[in-house]
Amino acid sequence: xxxxxxxxxxxxxxxxxxxxxxxxxxxxxxxxxxxxxxxxxxxxxxxxxxxxxxxxxxxxxxxxxxxxxxxxxxxxxxxxxxxxxxxxxxxxxxxxxxxxxxxxxxxxxxxxxxxxxxxxxxxxxxxxxxxxxxxxxxxxxxxxxxxxxxxxxxxxxxxxxxxxxxxxxxxxxxxxxxxxxxxxxxxxxxxxxxxxxxxxxxxxxxxxxxxxxxxxxxxxxxxxxxxxxxxxxxxxxxxxxxxxxxxxxxxxxxxxxxxxxxxxxxxxxxxxxxxxxxxxxxxxxxxxxxxxxxxxxxxxxxxxxxxxxxxxxxxxxxxxxxxxxxxxxxxxxxxxxxxxxxxxxxxxxxxxxxxxxxxxxxxxxxxxxxxxxxxxxxxxxxxxxxxxxxxxxxxxxxxxxxxxxxxxxxxxxxxxxxxxxxxxxxxxxxxxxxxxxxxxxxxxxxxxxxxxxxxxxxxxxxxxxxxxxxxxxxxxxxxxxxxxxxxxxxxxxxxxxxxxxxxxxxxxxxxxxxxxxxxxxxxxxxxxxxxxxxxxxxxxxxxxxxxxxxxxxxxxxxxxxxxxxxxxxxxxxxxxxxxxxxxxxxxxxxxxxxxxxxxxxxxxxxx
Ligand code: G6P
Numbered sequence: 001x002x003x004x005x006x007x008x009x010x011x012x013x014x015x016x017x018x019x020x021x022x023x024x025x026x027x028x029x030x031x032x033x034x035x036x037x038x039x040x041x042x043x044x045x046x047x048x049x050x051x052x053x054x055x056x057x058x059x060x061x062x063x064x065x066x067x068x069x070x071x072x073x074x075x076x077x078x079x080x081x082x083x084x085x086x087x088x089x090x091x092x093x094x095x096x097x098x099x100x101x102x103x104x105x106x107x108x109x110x111x112x113x114x115x116x117x118x119x120x121x122x123x124x125x126x127x128x129x130x131x132x133x134x135x136x137x138x139x140x141x142x143x144x145x146x147x148x149x150x151x152x153x154x155x156x157x158x159x160x161x162x163x164x165x166x167x168x169x170x171x172x173x174x175x176x177x178x179x180x181x182x183x184x185x186x187x188x189x190x191x192x193x194x195x196x197x198x199x200x201x202x203x204x205x206x207x208x209x210x211x212x213x214x215x216x217x218x219x220x221x222x223x224x225x226x227x228x229x230x231x232x233x234x235x236x237x238x239x240x241x242x243x244x245x246x247x248x249x250x251x252x253x254x255x256x257x258x259x260x261x262x263x264x265x266x267x268x269x270x271x272x273x274x275x276x277x278x279x280x281x282x283x284x285x286x287x288x289x290x291x292x293x294x295x296x297x298x299x300x301x302x303x304x305x306x307x308x309x310x311x312x313x314x315x316x317x318x319x320x321x322x323x324x325x326x327x328x329x330x331x332x333x334x335x336x337x338x339x340x341x342x343x344x345x346x347x348x349x350x351x352x353x354x355x356x357x358x359x360x361x362x363x364x365x366x367x368x369x370x371x372x373x374x375x376x377x378x379x380x381x382x383x384x385x386x387x388x389x390x391x392x393x394x395x396x397x398x399x400x401x402x403x404x405x406x407x408x409x410x411x412x413x414x415x416x417x418x419x420x421x422x423x424x425x426x427x428x429x430x431x432x433x434x435x436x437x438x439x440x441x442x443x444x445x446x447x448x449x450x451x452x453x454x455x456x457x458x459x460x461x462x463x464x465x466x467x468x469x470x471x472x473x474x475x476x477x478x479x480x481x482x483x484x485x486x487x488x489x490x491x492x493x494x495x496x497x498x499x500x501x502x503x504x505x506x507x508x509x510x511x512x513x514x515x516x517x518x519x520x521x522x523x524x525x526x527x528x529x530x531x532x533x534x535x536x537x538x539x540x541x542x543x544x545x546x547x548x549x550x551x552x553x554x555x556x557x558x559x560x561x562x563x564x565x566x567x568x569x570x571x572x573x574x575x576x577x578x579x580x581x582x583x584x585x586x587x588x589x590x591x592x593x594x595x596x597x598x599x600x601x602x603x604x605x606x607x
Contacts, residue, residue: 002085002099003027004177005194006068006158006168008215009185014062017069018054020187020194025050026395026595026602027099027190028073031084035095036064037160043095045084049596066165068158068188070097073601076105077122087126089133090118094140094161096132098125099190100154100175101606108150128157136161141212144169145223148210154352154605156205158188171210175605176350176378179203179211179218181232186213191374191603192235193393200235204376233376251396251488251594255580256447259440261401262573264390265408270433273426275416282367282384283341288420291341295334295366296323297357298345299604301399301483305371305406306345307476308572312410315569316424316432317417326353327607330360340366343413347394347402348603349377356607358382371409373402387413396595397602398487400580403480404443404573411436411570435567439574442564446577450585453578456543456559457585460514466491467505467515467540468579469498471528473572474518477545481516481579488594489587498531509538516582517557520575521547522568532556543582545575 003024007016017034025032032053033045042062046052050071070085077083086095102108105124108131113119117130131147132140140161148155154174160167170177170188180187180195180202187195188211192202205211208223220228247253269276277283294313296306303325310321324334326344330353336342342361346354349372358368358379370383373391380386389405415432418424460466466485470478479495486493496505498517509515515535519528529552532542536556544557547565554560561578563571587594 002073003071003190003194004068004097004099004156004158004188005190006170006188006213007185008066008168008213009182010065010215011185013064013067014057016198017067018050018057019197020189021050021069021071023193023196024190025071026397028071028601029596030072030074030079031081032069032071033084033086034067034069035086035160036062037066037162037165038064039162041088041092041095041160041162043086043088045081045086047079047081047084066160066168068095068097068160068168075101075606076124083121083123085125087121087123087129089129091133093163094129094132094159096125096129096157096159098128099156099605102127102151102155103153104151124153127151128155132159138163140164140167140169141210144171145210145225148173149223156190166214168213169210170205170213172205173207174352174355174378177205179205179213181218184215186215186218188213193395196235201232202235203230203232206381249396249595251398251400251584254394254396254401255577255584257392258401258404258577259444261389261391261405262408262443263440265405266412266436267390269412270437273430275412275419275429275433277387277413277416279387280369280385283369285420287367288417290339291319292337292339294319294321295329295336295340295342295361296321296345297326297329297342297354299326299351299353301403301480302345302347302354302406304476304480304483305403305410306343307479308407308473309343309345309410309414311473312414312569313417316414317421318423319417319421324357326351326357329357336361336364336366338365342366342368343371344368344379344383345371345406345410346379347373347389347391347399347406349374349379350603350605351379352605352607355379355382369413371406371413373405397597397600398484398594403576407573408436408439432567432570435570439566439570442566442574443577446563446574450581452559453561453581454585457582457589460541461586461589463491463512463514465508465513466493467501467508467513468493468495469501469515469531470518471498471524472522473569474498474520474522474528474575477518477572477575477579478516480576481583484580484583485586487600488583488597489590489592490598491586498528501531502534506534506538509535509540511539511541514541514543516543516579517545518575519544519546519553520563520571521550521565522571529556545578
């Protein structure tokens with residue numbers, strides 16, 4: 001949801017800002033802009049992808065040692081050059097970039113207009129620049145502090161002023177912001193990958209904090225003007241992890257990184273028969289034994305990992321699990337007490353609805369466990385404990401490797417709960433642990449030859465609608481298959497429990513609507529085959545995901561994507577891989593931008 005970046009130092013600022021924005025484009029890409037301070041403030045903005053801004057900047061030198069940049073995902077005001085950030089005040093003496101939503105912007109804007117301020121955009125952001133202008137009395141930090149106290153909503157901002165060219169002022173509330181430390185230069189960004197090419201020393205700014213960033217250092221203060229000493233955190237990621245490394249797209253690279261993502265996520269979590277969860281000191285054995293109910297909350301693809309979690313926690317640990325889409329959970333007054341455990345799944349750790357659900361749950365006395373891929377993200381900082389997925393940075397907007405590592409983390413959590421509550425014989429836990437460890441190899445095997453998937457994609461890439469069906473653990477797989485297809489190829493697709501088909505979706509079936517069926521071996525396999533017959537009787541094509549060795553399925557399906565056998569509940573991981581690839585291949589044939597699908601953003605930090 002918008003990316004921001006800032007630089008102050010001795011180097012030419014434009015390339016640093018552009019490189020940073022390239023790494024943040026996943027957060028939004030409908031327009032982009034930069035402001036450079038060099039006596040005056042020069043602003044260049046362009047509608048559309050970052051490339052347009054980059055090309056515009058090639059035309060003329062824009063020297064300067066201080067600057068801020070932005071890549072936008074529109075909330076208030078359509079995508080246009082006028083609404084692109086940075087925004088200025090009436091005088092043009094200051095410039096601001098913002099990620100978030102100012103909820104009281106209309107009231108603030110009316111007040112500012114009545115006091116003579118002239119607005120040049122339709123954005124909520126512009127009110128902050130005029131507020132700062134109004135409060136400015138020779139001290140930018142104080143003006144920003146006063147301005148943000150009038151603002152309701154979420155924000156991460158970076159502000160520069162012609163009157164104080166030796167600093168950038170940053171502030172945040174409910175939108176992420178990191179500070180990067182260099183030698184005689186310092187950085188601001190929405191996310192760590194944006195500055196990874198320049199520094200590995202990072203400070204995470206907390207809610208209601210401001211930072212004064214100069215060439216020589218950063219000073220962090222609370223909104224109440226208390227000085228904050230914050231630990232510098234060293235990033236170990238390989239910079240290459242955020243590059244395409246010869247792959248055509250990030251999404252394809254990330255699909256191929258899935259074996260490593262799973263391996264890294266389960267590594268050292270199974271030791272001598274024990275399931276080990278780090279960062280879970282709040283989950284003492286007594287607390288785990290007393291848990292009466294678990295809620296899983298998540299959005300998008302993470303919600304599908306949550307559905308897998310519901311199945312395995314209930315089956316293995318015998319704890320009742322409710323699963324909610326976070327935007328529903330936060331407003332539905334759920335029944336929670338101190339024996340409730342809430343598991344908040346979010347790869348980014350910044351999704352606004354998931355964060356709000358976590359706060360709601362904690363306020364009602366529940367313990368909250370986060371599952372996240374981003375160390376130090378808001379959700380991990382506010383949860384009682386975190387199971388980190390170790391998928392490495394995911395740049396493609398449509399989640400792939402973070403999903404399989406979330407599933408691996410959730411399997412681990414379910415086994416941990418089962419072990420502590422003694423709901424499963426140790427021998428069964430050992431078998432599942434060993435099958436889990438085998439998954440990276442099995443997934444690697446699936447990525448070697450994708451010719452059948454490519455052929456199938458060619459045959460059906462013109463279809464207007466797809467149905468995805470599954471039963472049991474196959475339901476979240478079907479839902480994820482449908483989500484991937486619609487996200488990146490813009491084909492309508494629905495994921496359904498196969499048994500529900502006859503209560504509605506069957507009315508959609510005709511030759512031009514292919515049906516993808518997750519038909520891996522399991523206790524409902526025969527039922528799935530019956531559903532396939534019902535589909536065939538309506539003349540639709542059937543594309544089946546089936547277990548290696550299942551020859552019978554060929555009689556029923558037009559295409560079969562085979563996946564290696566594993567335990568039924570673990571089969572969600574191998575089964576989802578061909579569906580990611582099918583969506584990818586169809587989207588490529590249709591000429592879609594798979595890394596940056598229209599209207600989407602990777603990190604949804606607004607409601
Ligand atoms: C966005 C992304 C999805 C992601 C969802 C939840 O919609 O495009 O890929 O699944 O947010 O994100 P989270 O970071 O909370 O997992």
